[in-house]
Amino acid sequence: MSAYDERPWLALYGDQPADYALEFDDALSMFRAGVARDPSAVALRYFDGTITRGELDELSDALAAGLLASGFAAGDRLAVYLQNVPQFVIAMVATWKAGGVMVSINPMSRERELSYLLKDSGATVLVALEALHEEIGRSVVPDTDVRLVLTTSELEFQTRHDERLFAGTTRQRPEGTSDLAEFLAQHRGEVPPPVELGLDDVAFLTYTSGTTGVPKGAMNTHRNVVFTAQVYRDWTHAGRDGAILGIAPLFHITGLIGHVAVSMLAPAPLVLAYRFEPGVVLDAMVEHRPTFTIGAITAFTALLNAPGFTKDHFASFSSVYSGGAAISPTAEKAFLEATGKQVHNAYGLTETTSPMTVTPFGAPSPVDPTSGALSVGVPAPSTIVRIQGEDGQDLPLGEVGEIVADGPQVVAGYWGKPEETAANLPGGALKSGDVGFMNPEGWVFIVDRKKDMINASGYKVWPREVEDVLAEHPAVRESAVVGVPDEKRGETVKAFVSVKPGATVTPEELIAHCKERMAAYKYPRSVVLIDELPKTVTGKILRRELRG
Template sequence: MSVYDKRPWLARYGDQPADYDLEFDDALSMFRAGVQRDPDGDALRYFDGTVVRRDLDATTDALAAGLLDAGLRRGDRVAVYLQNVPQFVLAVVGTWKAGGVVVPINPMSRARELSYLLADSGAAVLVCLEHLHDEVAREVVPGTGVHLVLTTSGLDLQTRDDQRLFAGVTRQRHEGTTDLLGFVERYRGRTPPPVDLGPDDVAFLTYTSGTTGVPKGAMNTHRNVVFTAQVYRDWMRAGRDGPVLALAPLFHITGLIGHVAVSLLAPAPLVLAYRYEPRVVLDALLEHRPAFTIGAITALTGLVDAPGCTRDHFASLTSVYSGGAAISPAAERRFLEATGTRVHNAYGLTETTSPMTVTPFGTPGPVDPASGALSVGVPAPNTVVRIQDDDGHDLPLGEVGEIVAEGPQVVPGYWGKPEQTAVDLPGGALRSGDVGIMDPEGWVYIVDRKKDMINASGYKVWPREVEDVLAEHPAVRESAVIGVPDERRGETVKAFVSLRPGTSATPEDLIAHCRERMAAYKYPRSVVLLDELPKTVTGKILRRELRGT
């Protein structure tokens, strides 16, 4: 047996639907239904500023009319190079109303990266922050097919100038650009012609991190988006009890679905705070009292460790999830002890439009006794998850292999890369590159990335297991484990560790801690203490940067 039957599981653990149909054919219809249900409710909250759904609808009508007037055609790409600001959602919905495809771009991207993404996607329009145009885009855009650049500022749509994030920031105007909000006002009152979007039309073109080569544009369809938004609402209780806090960056698939899409579907207010800064996020928790959030465990623990953090900051949150980086059992316990709120686990990739497995709301995730890994949940509805060997054959439940998923959230392919699509998505099933286990009840456990496995004297060592043991030490905040060359063993284990504020530990202390708890070939032979571990903007630790250290 390699695929479990979820029906007995659902009878024991909850009332989440095992399977369901799409409620809407496209994400734009999802947005319009939310406007009709609650036209005067808050759609967006940004510091002291708010945008109600009726106004967001009218503003996105104006943007769409302007984009069409500027020559945007159905299927054209609009690149969005912004932080977590209201204009991000404005650009998304306005692009859909014009029949376009949204290309979210990491605001940390520099010239080389931005140039590649604009060229590969064939973007016709760029929406970006003024300072990013000044620092990056101004030199890049002339060499691309972008014919309209709309700029905006994080100071727009807020009623106070927050000096923690905007000290010294002033509005900028650059030749060859158009002010986004001025552009919208020019077309205020105009309604774009109806657009007939379908489930198979591309909603987002989201780029993978490029850790195994150049970034690839995953084609997230409207079916993908609507389906996973329903999973967030039904299985994770997102948007059902109140506002959604945008803890993850909106350009990332977690932010696009777990923040933007689910807030449009529920509908629920989306609380934005420009970018992750613990003091600012803690203030947003008190001011807006959100009920749901999802983010990397590193971001969640960063809030707990921030000066002045109390349980009251988290009192309104009825549902908290972690995505983007694995959670250790120790990190889960610490968050629960500090906040009184359990953090649930979910697992997905860009190519699965966020979650493929989910820990259903209110259900504690089990820990695998062999690897010590906390489960990342069970397969989402309508989703089949398999554990396969290197030849693509299903393995029995309980055996370690590559996690493979197929379902309504899996993208149909990569933009302009049919050969890579055939390799990573054979027959429409995603080969994740992650190694894991599935138990007889359907709980999935991630062991590690295939490429990160360490071969020490012929024994397999998965970095994740060593990192989980390190997390049990009271002084350890974060860790990353890699394999390094060793004359006698071939490879040996090396750990990089950052400590919790106000604690101390030596490398020898941490090595001894692991040696007492692990087989001899697994514990790290060396430990390097760092103030901060290198991470992506979504909180994933960059082991590749540590390999040259």
């Protein structure tokens, strides 16, 4: 038995159980329990519109019944091509009621990407925003297995249309599609027959970003969903005392679990605001007074820097978590000073159905004195996290290696890709591709992605460490560090930096700042000032776009 099997982190659990018993046999039962508790309670808030749990149950019944009448069968896939709108949740629940698998698609996907995802998943139904289908989906769908397209509008379920998001938006009726509202009205009052779902059935397919090849459809099972929803409720206190603010995109695993699934389990209202626009989100915080959210630190930074931000915007929150992108100790401190709230760290991947490690609620994450990294928490209940070397063997506590996770949140595999499953999930444990270490108490620290390591004159340089040092400069808002070819050193360190509004700094000053604080081989030899760093829709900075 290695040190990891002994689970040194158990002493940090406090009153939380070391291992979990699942409370439901599938995610649909989890949803139905919340409806039964109080059908009149609010399930979704969308600007000035509300949908109760009973209404959500009825709407998803109608959609499920209509799908089955249209030939949808158990095991079929329904793809959603939507922003953070109520129709996303309706489609998710309806898919389960029809015995199917939901496929979540990034609304930023273009023709090539949408075509690949529809073909790879074999989806037979597509639920899409009208504008997205008119612009992109219409040319893609005829070459796929999709036989029913239901289009909808972001204007539905609200009457007050915020000009910042919806200026110029009009209703469209794309040719060859059915209107979702009319489809629901046609089947309103119908109830689909009972469905048999099990913990090992796939609840939805979530696609990886494809940074190391084509995107892979992670098969998130009902076991994965129920387990991680319980982790959120118990460890982050999501939904315990009020509404959940959905700032992460729902198509992403953080939104699917940290927003939708836990809101069903708690149960608690879920506040949606179409897409992340800082001013709109701040207004939603004031109007709906949510108590929990989880999002990328880049999103929180954007809120803190938005015009009109005050500490009062976060006054209602009892719990704030961040995931998806690393937090520096400087960013954590800045958030605390600006909001009066502690932001807690969590860490997971698509293949771990969101969290594999979580900072216990109320406990600040420790900072490693050597690397300066902020911990991403301790392993979730029933979860073993190991640090392994290139040979796949466990490394001693404190040594740096690849983070490997094994637990009820790890997916069953990749859809239709047995070779990739065998390579990345050997024996059912996920090789994360992230490099980090675990201290003797069980706190996990991420160093960086394996593929992002810079080799400068034979020395390893981890971009994350340089970015953390840059974050200490008062003018720096965000930074991204990459390796670029160098004739003498093989690779050298280059930084891209955006500055805070009203601040001024020169590249030379930033280089000097790092040089004073880092070993000679680590500090950036060049710094480029840019207005905005390229990011994914979930807030992760895209270093690959900066390497050029």
